[in-house]
Amino acid sequence: MRFVGVDLAWGGRNPSxxxxxxxxxxxxxxxxxxxxxxxAAFLAAHDRDGAVVALDAPLVVANPAGTRRACEAELQRxxxxxxxxxxxxxxxxxxxxxxAMDLVRxxxxxxxxxxxxxxxGTGWWAVEVFPHPAIVELGGLGRALRxxxxxxxxxxxxxxxxxxxxxxxxxxDPPLRLDAGGLLARELAALAGRRGxxxxxxxxxxxxxxxxxxxxxxxxxxxxxSLVAGDDATGAIVVPRPARR
Numbered sequence: 001m002r003f004v005g006v007d008l009a010w011g012g013r014n015p016s017x018x019x020x021x022x023x024x025x026x027x028x029x030x031x032x033x034x035x036x037x038x039x040a041a042f043l044a045a046h047d048r049d050g051a052v053v054a055l056d057a058p059l060v061v062a063n064p065a066g067t068r069r070a071c072e073a074e075l076q077r078x079x080x081x082x083x084x085x086x087x088x089x090x091x092x093x094x095x096x097x098x099x100a101m102d103l104v105r106x107x108x109x110x111x112x113x114x115x116x117x118x119x120x121g122t123g124w125w126a127v128e129v130f131p132h133p134a135i136v137e138l139g140g141l142g143r144a145l146r147x148x149x150x151x152x153x154x155x156x157x158x159x160x161x162x163x164x165x166x167x168x169x170x171x172x173d174p175p176l177r178l179d180a181g182g183l184l185a186r187e188l189a190a191l192a193g194r195r196g197x198x199x200x201x202x203x204x205x206x207x208x209x210x211x212x213x214x215x216x217x218x219x220x221x222x223x224x225x226s227l228v229a230g231d232d233a234t235g236a237i238v239v240p241r242p243a244r245r
Contacts, residue, residue, distance in 0.1 A: 001122060002028060002046040003219065005211030007131075007204045008057035008100055012036055017204030019184075019212040020046040023219075025175045030183045030209070032201060036099070040106055047109055050122040054215035056207055057100040058089040059113060059128040060235035065092020071230025071237045075133060078229070083144035084132035086237070100128070114232040117222035127218060127238045131210040137240050138172070138213075139165035147203055152195040155203070162206055163188045169213060172242070174220045176213045184209055214240055 007017035015032040016039055022028050029046060033039045043053065063069055068088035076085035091098075104111045109124040118125050132144045145165075147158025169176035179185060187202045194202060217240040218226055225243065230236035 001050045001052070001219070003212050003215035004043060004046055004051055004053045005208040005213070005215060006039065006043075006053065006055045006057070006100075006103075007207035007211060008039070008055050008103070009034075009204075010057070010094070010099070012099075015201060015204060017201075017206070017208030018042050019205070019208040021176070021212045021216050023174075023216070025169075025177045025213070025216060027177070027179045027182055027184075027209075030205065032205065036103065036106075039103060043103070043107060047107070047124065051109070051124055052118060052215040052219045053104065053111070053124075053126045054129045054211040054218070054238070055100045055103075055126065056129055056131055056211050058094065058098060058235065059100045059104070059126065060232070061089055061091060061094060061098045061101075062234060063090045065090050069230060069235045071128075071235050074229040075130065075237060075239070078227075079133040079136065079144075082136055082142065083146075084130075084136050086130050086132075100126075115218075115228045115236045115238055118219045119222060120219060125218075127215070128236065129211050129214045130237055130239070131207045133239045134210055134214050135162065135165060137242060138169060138210075140242075140244065141165075147206075152199055155199060156191045156194065159188060159191060159202060159206060162210075166206075166209060166213075174216055176209075176216075178209070214238065 003021040227239040
């Protein structure tokens with residue numbers, strides 16, 4: 001089994017962040033890809049023996065322009081107050097094409113695209129995730145981290161805090177065992193002076209690792225420690241919910 005995180009860009013001209021974990025939470029691969037074919041090739045390289053793929057992108061979208069999905073409305077109610085509510089999505093905003101679903105359906109594997117509890121089984125599952133509420137929950141934060149918008153110095157500070165959250169997951173159940181010499185670690189260590197596309201690339205890679213860990217969390221805990229916002233027909237978003245001591 002592999003646990004693949006995809007911070008999927010909305011179009012095929014911007015890079016998507018990618019990460020894959022093994023069942024022990026170790027990083028098996030990480031990087032970026034731009035075209036549909038490149039993203040699909042990364043997935044195919046890691047899902048032969050089963051996978052949970054967590055995509056930071058709308059997966060099930062059937063609602064027309066000018067509306068938002070029920071899953072997004074629910075997350076806004078739950079997490080909007082801490083700055084972790086999602087953006088709305090609909091077929092109008094997506095230009096009539098649901099890229100995440102196209103990616104999953106284009107695979108030769110029999111992916112299940114509704115959030116059924118994997119129960120630590122072997123198979124293929126694809127779920128939609130949203131990093132901001134996941135980070136709030138996993139880090140026990142009172143406020144969403146600011147690392148996607150604002151001045152570069154604010155975004156860099158947010159990424160450094162996110163790095164601490166991810167490092168803390170080494171003691172979680174299941175653990176996240178980041179590679180201290182890996183690509184994400186090197187990118188985070190070189191944040192000073194990063195701005196523009198170079199800074200966004202680090203953000204996308206970090207989000208991909210969050211997504212990959214949520215995939216592992218979903219496989220490990222399922223509905224016992226996860227919020228599933230929304231429903232099968234209109235779309236659902238999975239958020240990890242660790243127990244607080």
